[in-house]
Amino acid sequence: MARRALWLVGLVAGVLGASGDAPSAEPASAIAVIVYSDNTTALSASDLEDMFRRRKLAWPDGERVIPLNAVPESELRKQFDRVVLGMSPEEVARYWLDQRIRGAGSAPREVGDVFLTLKLIGRLKGAIGYVPGDADRRGVRTVAWIRDGKLVMR
Amino acid sequence: MRRCPTATIATIATIATSLAAGPALGEPAASESSAAPAPAPAPAGGLEARIAKLEAELAQLKAASDADLVSATTTSEAEASDKEPMFRLYGFIDMGVQKLWAADDVALPTTKTTFVLGNINLYFDFHPAAEWSSLVEARLTNAPSDDERPGIPQFGQPYARFDNTAPDPGNGDGYDAVRWGAIVLERAYIQWQRWAQLGVRVGQFLTPYGIWNVDHGTPTLISLFRPKAQSNQMFPEHQLGVEAFGRFDLPARWQLEWHGYVSNGRTPGTVALTENKMLGGRAVLSTTRPYAMAFGVSGMHGTYLDAQHNANAVTGAPERPAIVRYDEWAAGVDASLDLGPLRLRGEGALRHKDYRDGARDAWYPGVYVADGFEVDAYMLAAYRIPHTRFEPYLYSEYYYWPTPIGDRLLNASVGLNTYFTPAIQLKIELSRVDWLETTAVGGKASPDETFLAGKLVMGF
Numbered sequence: 160m161a162r163r164a165l166w167l168v169g170l171v172a173g174v175l176g177a178s179g180d181a182p183s184a185e186p187a188s189a190i191a192v193i194v195y196s197d198n199t200t201a202l203s204a205s206d207l208e209d210m211f212r213r214r215k216l217a218w219p220d221g222e223r224v225i226p227l228n229a230v231p232e233s234e235l236r237k238q239f240d241r242v243v244l245g246m247s248p249e250e251v252a253r254y255w256l257d258q259r260i261r262g263a264g265s266a267p268r269e270v271g272d273v274f275l276t277l278k279l280i281g282r283l284k285g286a287i288g289y290v291p292g293d294a295d296r297r298g299v300r301t302v303a304w305i306r307d308g309k310l311v312m313r
Numbered sequence: 314m315r316r317c318p319t320a321t322i323a324t325i326a327t328i329a330t331s332l333a334a335g336p337a338l339g340e341p342a343a344s345e346s347s348a349a350p351a352p353a354p355a356p357a358g359g360l361e362a363r364i365a366k367l368e369a370e371l372a373q374l375k376a377a378s379d380a381d382l383v384s385a386t387t388t389s390e391a392e393a394s395d396k397e398p399m400f401r402l403y404g405f406i407d408m409g410v411q412k413l414w415a416a417d418d419v420a421l422p423t424t425k426t427t428f429v430l431g432n433i434n435l436y437f438d439f440h441p442a443a444e445w446s447s448l449v450e451a452r453l454t455n456a457p458s459d460d461e462r463p464g465i466p467q468f469g470q471p472y473a474r475f476d477n478t479a480p481d482p483g484n485g486d487g488y489d490a491v492r493w494g495a496i497v498l499e500r501a502y503i504q505w506q507r508w509a510q511l512g513v514r515v516g517q518f519l520t521p522y523g524i525w526n527v528d529h530g531t532p533t534l535i536s537l538f539r540p541k542a543q544s545n546q547m548f549p550e551h552q553l554g555v556e557a558f559g560r561f562d563l564p565a566r567w568q569l570e571w572h573g574y575v576s577n578g579r580t581p582g583t584v585a586l587t588e589n590k591m592l593g594g595r596a597v598l599s600t601t602r603p604y605a606m607a608f609g610v611s612g613m614h615g616t617y618l619d620a621q622h623n624a625n626a627v628t629g630a631p632e633r634p635a636i637v638r639y640d641e642w643a644a645g646v647d648a649s650l651d652l653g654p655l656r657l658r659g660e661g662a663l664r665h666k667d668y669r670d671g672a673r674d675a676w677y678p679g680v681y682v683a684d685g686f687e688v689d690a691y692m693l694a695a696y697r698i699p700h701t702r703f704e705p706y707l708y709s710e711y712y713y714w715p716t717p718i719g720d721r722l723l724n725a726s727v728g729l730n731t732y733f734t735p736a737i738q739l740k741i742e743l744s745r746v747d748w749l750e751t752t753a754v755g756g757k758a759s760p761d762e763t764f765l766a767g768k769l770v771m772g773f
Contacts, residue, residue, distance in 0.1 A: 205566045208601065214560060214568070216509045223443065245601065252735035256772045259403050259436065260530035262448050262500065262519070 189292030190239055192303035193277070195284050202302050204310055208243055210287055212254075213264050218285060226267035227276055227288035235273075239289050242305050397440035404450075407431035407531040407740075409768030418757045419463035430455060431768055432531055434499060444507045450499040458492060499529075500551065510559040518556050521572035521595040522548045522611035523647045523660045532772035535656060535695045535704075536728060537742040538764070541712040542662040542689035548613055548643050552576035552591065553583065563598075570597040578615035579641075586633075589640075591615030605651040614642040638672040639684075641665060654697040661690040676717050688713040695730070704730040708744075718760045719751040741767040 192207065194200070200218055209215035211226050218224060229236035231248060240251045255266040270276045273290045280286040281298040290296065292304070304311045412426045433453040440446045457475045464472030481491035502516030519526055525543045528534050543550070554576025561569045571594070577584065578591025593613030600606060619637040624630070643664040650657045664687040668674075673681040688711075695706035710724040728742035746762045 205562070209562075212601075214509060215562075216506070249732075249735050256736055257528070257533045260405055260533045260772060261527055262436070262450070262529075265397075265401060265438070 186292055190235060190289050190305040191292050191294065191296060191301045192287070192289045192305070193280050193296060193299040193301050194287045195280060195282075196298055196300050198284070198300060198302075200302075202312060204243070204303075204312060207287075207303060207310070207312075208245075211239075211243060211267060213258075213267065222285040225283055225286040227279060227286055228267045228269045229276070229289070230269050230271045233271075235289065235291060238305060238308075242308055242310050397443075397446070399440060401438040401440075402435065403438070403773055404433075404435040405530045405532045405770065405772040406433045407768045407770040409740075409766060411764070411766035413762060413764050415762040416757050416759055422459055422461075429766075429768075434530065445503070445505055447501075447503045449501045452497040452499050453494065454497055455492070455494040456497070457495060502556075508559070510561055512558050514556050514558070515554075517551055517553045518574070520548050520550060520552050520593070520613075521556070521558070521574070522593075522613070522643075523609070523645050523662065524649055524658055525660065526550060530772070531740070531768065531770045532736065532738065535658065535706055535730065536693055536708050536726065537740045537766055537768060538708075538724075538726060538744050540660065540689055540691045540710055541714070541722075541724075542645070542660065542691075545687070545689075545714070547662045547664040547687055547689060548593075548611070548645065549579050549591075552578070552593075553580075554590070565600075566602050567598060567600045570599065571595070579617045581619040586620050587616050587618040589616035604653075605649075607647075607649045609645075609647045611645040611647075612643065614640075616640050635669070635672045637668075637674050639666045639668040639674075641667070654699055656693075656695045656697075658693040658695075659691065661688075663688050680717060683715060685715055686713070691724075702732045704732065706730065708742075717752065718757075719748040721749040723747050723749065736772045738770050739767065740770055741765075 198218065200220075206215060210224050211228070213226070216224055229239070231237075231252070237248055240246050240248065244251065244254075246254060258264055258266075270279065270288070273294055276288045276290055277294060277296065277299060280288050287302075289305075292306075302313055304313070408428075408430050410426065410428050413421065413424050415421065415424060417424055435451050435453070437449040437451070438446065439448075457477055460475040462473040464470050466472075477494070478490050478492050481489040484491070498517060500516070500518050502514040502518050504512060504514040506512030519529060521527060523542070525534065525540060526548065531537070542548070552574060554574055556572060556574040556576075558572045559570070561571075563569055573594040574592070576591045576593075578589075580586065591613055592615070593611070595609060595611040597607050597609040599608070617637065617639050618635060620633040620635045623632045623634070625632055641664060643662060645660065645662040647660040648658075665685070666682075666687075667684050668682070675681050690712075691708065691710035693706060693708045695704050697704040706728045708724070708726040708728065710726075712722045712724070713720060724744060724746045726742055726744040728740065731739040731741075733739070742765070744762075744764045746764070748760045751760055
């Protein structure tokens with residue numbers, strides 16, 4: 160009887176697990192920068208910064224770059240901005256306000272959910288984004304890691 | 314109808330919880346109260362059927378959950394696809410209070426303390442298709458309020474003020490009045506850009522030169538007061554024409570940004586009165602590492618013509634006598650450097666005007682503007698005090714421009730920006746302007762001025 164109940168709990172956990180992040184060898188504190196699975200472009204740290212500053216608009220094959228940001232309140236976003244853009248949350252907010260007033264463009268789109276970020280990047284050829292290191296990244300390609308406050312390009 | 318995946322998952326979890334916490338399978342369920350009759354033991358076959366039914370329900374819920382997630386993804390995918398939002402509205406506003414200490418003259422609107430409405434700028438940003446966009450920036454003003462012409466009663470020239478008061482019969486009891494205000498088009502263009510290296514915009518754009526005209530808005534600018542190069546339009550602030558622009562990557566994380574344009578240049582109205590178009594451009598070297606810095610050069614050449622449009626009373630033929638005509642060129646250099654909390658800015662601009670004889674601007678009747686140079690340079694240093702909202706700054710400027718009251722002036726300012734949020738700040742600035750080697754004109758002994766202003770600024 161108890162085994163039956165546990166089995167059902169396990170089934171539910173499986174359902175939840177299949178629709179969320181699967182465990183990974185990387186710690187959750189690390190950040191994986193991911194792109195569309197067939198995107199084999201080798202990125203530099205400068206490329207990554209330019210994409211999220213919207214200064215680089217296209218991939219080498221001409222596909223339009225679609226940067227996807229986490230929401231500003233998330234630790235994921237704060238860490239990414241600090242390491243990749245070299246800016247604090249306030250500096251990022253000011254940067255995009257300044258860019259808008261100059262008429263120089265708007266900030267990347269924000270996606271509030273890691274699972275959704277993975278889904279979108281798995282489907283949009285030009286997309287680039289980032290997720291926690293322990294997220295299930297099947298269907299996307301990891302191009303860089305942020306570990307211990309450092310950016311490591313793959 | 315779409316179902317919420319979160320709710321679906323919650324339903325699954327509820328079933329699982331109830332199963333885990335509920336009666337053990339094959340055993341009688343505990344009674345809810347001692348008064349309630351104990352249920353009869355379920356037969357083993359019934360329990361198997363119940364398990365099968367729950368499993369089927371779980372499978373259905375799982376399928377529905379997946380469908381919901383896919384649906385939710387698809388919806389968000391449409392929102393976060395490579396298409397920009399069709400329309401965005403943003404902008405900035407500033408307003409506050411100011412006071413000018415100066416010897417009064419007929420050109421000053423007031424020397425009294427006055428509340429002022431600064432900028433109310435709305436940006437209408439359209440993206441109807443990938444690579445295509447349009448930006449319209451409209452400034453809402455009270456103009457032409459305060460448009461007045463000084464009078465000289467002894468010479469029979471009466472004082473005149475533009476009256477923009479109009480009846481407002483649709484408001485109140487039908488006898489109300491309203492003071493209408495005008496809209497200033499700061500920019501309005503259609504833009505195409507596929508690559509970072511090349512974009513083209515057609516319409517009215519801000520002239521790409523220096524730091525001030527690019528930063529443009531009070532939330533972005535550090536200082537409250539504008540340099541003379543800006544307020545006296547050594548380069549025209551706006552252009553109506555075609556601008557190409559782009560950015561190239563250079564080694565070591567440097568970038569080269571370029572702009573080139575052909576336009577009507579300065580015009581008394583909006584259409585060109587001469588075939589000589591204004592040609593200009595700008596190049597900027599910039600990087601963000603190890604510090605954000607940029608170094609720019611700008612230049613332009615153009616012809617200004619103000620011509621009347623008359624008809625000859627005898628022949629009926631049109632005549633277009635030139636009232637003012639000059640050729641001009643201008644060059645500018647600028648540099649900006651951000652060293653952590655320290656922000657440094659500097660600009661220099663040089664302009665030359667070459668008039669045609671008989672078609673010169675006049676300072677006042679009988680006194681005409683000479684050919685020559687106009688020079689402006691400023692330095693600005695701002696320091697954001699760490700862990701505070703405060704950014705004090707110092708500003709100094711040198712300006713050379715031959716006028717009847719003097720040729721050179723020095724400006725020294727001190728200011729304080731207080732950031733309540735990244736988008737909301739209070740700017741306070743005290744500025745002192747000293748003319749060097751001045752000449753008394755129009756009964757005004759000294760043209761020197763002290764100006765204090767405080768403005769609340771909001772970007773949105």
